[in-house]
Every structure is written in C-alpha cells, then in structure tokens.
Amino acid sequence: MNNLxxxxxxxxxxxxxxxxxxxxxxxxGLITPAFLVLIFNNAQEKLLGKQxxxxxxxxxxxxxxxEDRRSECDLVLETFQTEFQLIADKHHTHQIEGxxxxxxxxxxxxxxxxxxxxxxxxxMQSLGGVTxxxx
Numbered sequence: 001m002n003n004l005x006x007x008x009x010x011x012x013x014x015x016x017x018x019x020x021x022x023x024x025x026x027x028x029g030l031i032t033p034a035f036l037v038l039i040f041n042n043a044q045e046k047l048l049g050k051q052x053x054x055x056x057x058x059x060x061x062x063x064x065x066x067e068d069r070r071s072e073c074d075l076v077l078e079t080f081q082t083e084f085q086l087i088a089d090k091h092h093t094h095q096i097e098g099x100x101x102x103x104x105x106x107x108x109x110x111x112x113x114x115x116x117x118x119x120x121x122x123x124m125q126s127l128g129g130v131t132x133x134x135x
Contacts, residue, residue, distance in 0.1 A: 004056055004111060007088040008037050012060070015083045016076070033065040033072075050117035055110055062105040073098075073105035080107055087111060 009021045012035050020034040043056035060080070064072040077098035084093055096109040 004087070004091065005037055007041055007091070008058065008060070009035075011084065011087060012037070015079065021093075030063060032063045034063045036061040037061070047114075052117070053116050054113045056113070057110050059110065060107040060109075062107065064103065064105070070100060070102040070110075073100045073103075074107060076105055077107060106133070 005023055009023060012021050012053070013019065015084045016035075020031045021035060022036045023038075025038075026036065033109070036059075038059045038061075039056055040059050041055075043057075044054045044057075045053045047053055062073060062076050066072045081096045084096060086092060091111050091113065094110045094112060096107065098105055100106075
C-alpha cells in the first residue's frame with residue numbers, strides 16, 4: 001500500500017483528464033483546476049496470527065476554475081463518488097464524503113487493507129548433530 005497515493009493520482013488523471021495533481025500542500029503558484037491528494041491518517045490494528053488491518057484516511061481537495069464554482073464542485077464530487085468506489089480496480093473506498101468550503105471542494109474517504117506478515121523462514125540445516133537433507 002506504499003503506492004496508494006500514486007494510484008489515486010493516476011486514477012484522478014484517468015477520470016478527470018490530465019489536470020494538475022499535487023501530492024504536497026501548495027505554498028504558492030497554484031494552477032487551477034487542480035487536485036491535492038494527502039493521506040492524513042494511517043491506523044493499524046493487530047489481528048489474529050500474523051495479520052493486521054490498516055485503514056488509510058485520504059483527503060482530496062479540488063480547486064475549481066469556473067465562475068460557477070459551486071456547480072463545478074458538485075459535478076466533481078458526483079463523478080468522484082461514482083468513479084472512485086475502487087482504487088486501481090482492487091482497493092475499496094469507504095465513506096466518500098464531500099464538502100465545499102471557501103469555494104474549494106474537500107473530499108474525504110478511507111481505504112482499508114488486510115495485510116499478512118510474510119516471514120522468511122530458513123529450513124533447519126542440522127538437528128542435534130544430524131544433517132538434514134534439503135531435497
């Protein structure tokens with residue numbers, strides 16, 4: 001899941017065209033229309049065995065271009081909720097919500113993943129002075 005942000009950015013470009021997508025907060029020089037993608041929380045819960053459940057909280061901010069910013073934001077949110085039920089056709093999104101604040105659309109959602117620890121176990125080479133054949 002290290003590349004989750006990259007997958008979201010790729011999907012934004014696929015769905016919305018080749019708009020500018022930022023992956024860090026913008027200090028100056030914002031080009032609109034544009035998206036900003038941030039993972040603002042990453043929680044992990046230990047499960048039985050060697051499994052963990054991770055929940056990634058994502059914030060996607062859309063900076064509109066048109067004079068009718070409210071309508072543009074409503075259309076982007078509707079498209080986002082339709083086209084982002086899955087990220088890269090494999091990561092389910094949950095609770096896609098949007099809110100327009102100061103003429104900017106703020107979309108939040110979560111992605112949950114079940115991970116299993118992979119342990120590289122080397123086969124035993126000897127047992128009490130007896131060599132173990134590794135056929």
